[in-house]
Amino acid sequence: MTGRTEPDESAHEAEPWDRVISPSSAVSPLPFHEIWKYRDLLFLLTKRDIIAFYKQTLLGPLWFFVQPILTSLIYVLVFGRIARLSTDGVPQLAFYLCGVTFWNYFAECFNKTATVFKDNAHVFGKVYFPRIIMPLSIVLSNLVRFLVQFLLLLCCVAWYWHLGHIRPNAYILCIPLLVAVMASLGLSFGMLFSSVTTKYRDMIFLLQFGVQLLMYATPVVYPSSEIPNAAAKALSWNPLGPIFEMARYGLLGAGEVSMTSIAYTVCFAAVATLVSALVFDQVQRTAMDTI
Amino acid sequence: MTIAIQFEGVSKRYRIGQIGTGTLSHDLHRTLAKMLGKPDPFAKIGQENTTSNTPNNEYVLALHDISININQGEVFGIIGHNGAGKSTFLKLLSQITAPTSGAIRSRGRIASLLEVGTGFHPELTGRENIYVNGAVLGMNRKEISAELERIVEFSGCSKYLDTPVKRYSSGMTTRLGFAVAAHLRCEILIIDEVLAVGDAAFQDRCIGRINEITSGGRTTVLVSHNMALMRRLANRCMLLQQGKSTCVGATADVISTYLQGSQHGESPGFRSLASHPNRLAGMKPLLQAVKLHDISGEQTSTFIQGTPIKIEINYDASKHPEQLSGIGFIVHSITGARVGGFNSYMATQPPHQIPQSGITTFTVNSPALTPGVYRLTISIGSHQSRLIDKIEPAIDFRIEPDDIYATGYLLTAEDGVVAFECDFSSTES
Numbered sequence: 226m227t228g229r230t231e232p233d234e235s236a237h238e239a240e241p242w243d244r245v246i247s248p249s250s251a252v253s254p255l256p257f258h259e260i261w262k263y264r265d266l267l268f269l270l271t272k273r274d275i276i277a278f279y280k281q282t283l284l285g286p287l288w289f290f291v292q293p294i295l296t297s298l299i300y301v302l303v304f305g306r307i308a309r310l311s312t313d314g315v316p317q318l319a320f321y322l323c324g325v326t327f328w329n330y331f332a333e334c335f336n337k338t339a340t341v342f343k344d345n346a347h348v349f350g351k352v353y354f355p356r357i358i359m360p361l362s363i364v365l366s367n368l369v370r371f372l373v374q375f376l377l378l379l380c381c382v383a384w385y386w387h388l389g390h391i392r393p394n395a396y397i398l399c400i401p402l403l404v405a406v407m408a409s410l411g412l413s414f415g416m417l418f419s420s421v422t423t424k425y426r427d428m429i430f431l432l433q434f435g436v437q438l439l440m441y442a443t444p445v446v447y448p449s450s451e452i453p454n455a456a457a458k459a460l461s462w463n464p465l466g467p468i469f470e471m472a473r474y475g476l477l478g479a480g481e482v483s484m485t486s487i488a489y490t491v492c493f494a495a496v497a498t499l500v501s502a503l504v505f506d507q508v509q510r511t512a513m514d515t516i
Numbered sequence: 517m518t519i520a521i522q523f524e525g526v527s528k529r530y531r532i533g534q535i536g537t538g539t540l541s542h543d544l545h546r547t548l549a550k551m552l553g554k555p556d557p558f559a560k561i562g563q564e565n566t567t568s569n570t571p572n573n574e575y576v577l578a579l580h581d582i583s584i585n586i587n588q589g590e591v592f593g594i595i596g597h598n599g600a601g602k603s604t605f606l607k608l609l610s611q612i613t614a615p616t617s618g619a620i621r622s623r624g625r626i627a628s629l630l631e632v633g634t635g636f637h638p639e640l641t642g643r644e645n646i647y648v649n650g651a652v653l654g655m656n657r658k659e660i661s662a663e664l665e666r667i668v669e670f671s672g673c674s675k676y677l678d679t680p681v682k683r684y685s686s687g688m689t690t691r692l693g694f695a696v697a698a699h700l701r702c703e704i705l706i707i708d709e710v711l712a713v714g715d716a717a718f719q720d721r722c723i724g725r726i727n728e729i730t731s732g733g734r735t736t737v738l739v740s741h742n743m744a745l746m747r748r749l750a751n752r753c754m755l756l757q758q759g760k761s762t763c764v765g766a767t768a769d770v771i772s773t774y775l776q777g778s779q780h781g782e783s784p785g786f787r788s789l790a791s792h793p794n795r796l797a798g799m800k801p802l803l804q805a806v807k808l809h810d811i812s813g814e815q816t817s818t819f820i821q822g823t824p825i826k827i828e829i830n831y832d833a834s835k836h837p838e839q840l841s842g843i844g845f846i847v848h849s850i851t852g853a854r855v856g857g858f859n860s861y862m863a864t865q866p867p868h869q870i871p872q873s874g875i876t877t878f879t880v881n882s883p884a885l886t887p888g889v890y891r892l893t894i895s896i897g898s899h900q901s902r903l904i905d906k907i908e909p910a911i912d913f914r915i916e917p918d919d920i921y922a923t924g925y926l927l928t929a930e931d932g933v934v935a936f937e938c939d940f941s942s943t944e945s
Contacts (some may be wrong), residue, residue: 242522242621242622242623243622243623243624243625244611244621244622244623244626245619245620245621246608246611246614246615246619246620246621247614247615247618247619247620248614248615248616248617248618263651263654265651265655265656265657266651266652268657269647269648269651269657270648270651272644273637273640273644273648276639276640276644277637277639277640280639280640280680347634348634348635348652349612350612351612351628351630351631351634352610352612352628352630352631352634352635352652352653353610353611353612353626353628354652354654510613510614511613511614512613513607513612513613514530514531514613
């Protein structure tokens, strides 16, 4: 792409153009080559997001732990003690902490990616780099956050395992795959939504609301074994369900694992990623005119 | 000569006004028309980009069918009024937005400097921001590390390198931003008026650095309102008017076309006075016409600061009974202040007398005026206290800024009306 062009008079006929910009350039939804070229930018933006998150805060990186712990405690109180939802016999704190940790990662990827053009208008309007770098850096910096929180979850799991309340199994090894699939779902939902939020600002409110509702359509605060049969069919389309069930089965030893549903989720994520990347590529061309 | 950048029939259409109700329906309407193979219902062929006339249709062509080849190693300037499409041109070239039609081809790595300090995060330190900013502008970490020392030295922020940028003064932030930009590694550099930042001394260093970069054989595309700078840096220019390329050629030619075109009226620098609306009451129409010329003899109403202004007045009093004794002019600033003037009484000894008809020429050799618009009043009389004809004002002219002090400091209306020529020295006590 960046072959240096020497001022060679004879060569100019044969020399190809490095770059051609036209209203409908050949569609390359996942410009791996360009992403690789800008890998340093991806790294630096990810680092920037992480550093900026806890700079000038009293507790610093400890904030990564405060949010999931407090949320889990509230869930224990509301869903566990007051609503008395079943947790498939798993200690409530471990159950909710697992759900909250995974859900946070998905929701952050989705929410931040969906408003990527609006949030970065000042940068996008002044300089070019492959726009997909920004969503990717969101996914990566949140992945770091997720990993820190996951460590907390592992401590919690180890504690309950030690007490003999739960029994993790080999499915725990699938977690990297589950996280990758979940991240790509968050990314692709976000990229699809970003095409709408650049034009219609009110879609951002719908988005925040929608993500909240989606959480209740996903077995985050309840196990899918508790879903009544009538609703099970309606909720089976949700590709996030199998991820949460399988993660919980691996970590806590309770959950419904079916190969068909996880295969569905993986296919869904693959198709969604491809389609959303295509849409995103089209949107980024002129997004700065409408933002 | 190798072509570095090629624009081929590039147009860019924008929608004007608020995006409100009905947008979705417009979009659907257009999509439907597109699907049926019908022409776009919201585009008008030949619609021009004018700010003055309000088009019925909501779309405006910011750039219209631009075709241009920019050669390798060339410093190419873009000139035009506000809203002529300069920024759109740069945005398309920098790939910030895609053209509506046409194609832009280029060879070599492009770095665009449409703003300094893009991507700076206030919480990060100077060093961290250098890396992020450099990467945003297309460098990799190795390249930034290699340039780090020079960047820091150029910015003069070495002491504060590990301080968050939010603690920097705005001047320091700008300097740091420019320092990163000035050390970009690329084959094609795009610059948009970023020079209008920082104090005079830093501006001078920026211009020096740009001079250095451009003389190194790097293809540069430059947009600026500063004609003096343009003249100094650019080999070739393009004049954009209402989104169209109206003139491409050597810098001096394009600039003079631009300056002439920037006056209202048919012929800049000329005004028929025979029936002028500003003739004072009771005056006889003796003054016929006024023409303004610049140093090269070109008729114009725009002058580079410090260059001579030639005023040619045509009058005819052959049918007037009184003998004419003098003629003169007065210059007012646009705010109404009387700046100065000259007349034949000052130029000659008594007895005062001028021909009954003819052409009078005044040449103001060094008009010490700051940039801006000035109004010229002309009068003619039979005695110092008896005016026969006076037009107030007869014609306007404009002074364009120039680097008259050779320091990079450009005077503005803020600096008053008169540009002093002044010596300066300071000693430490």
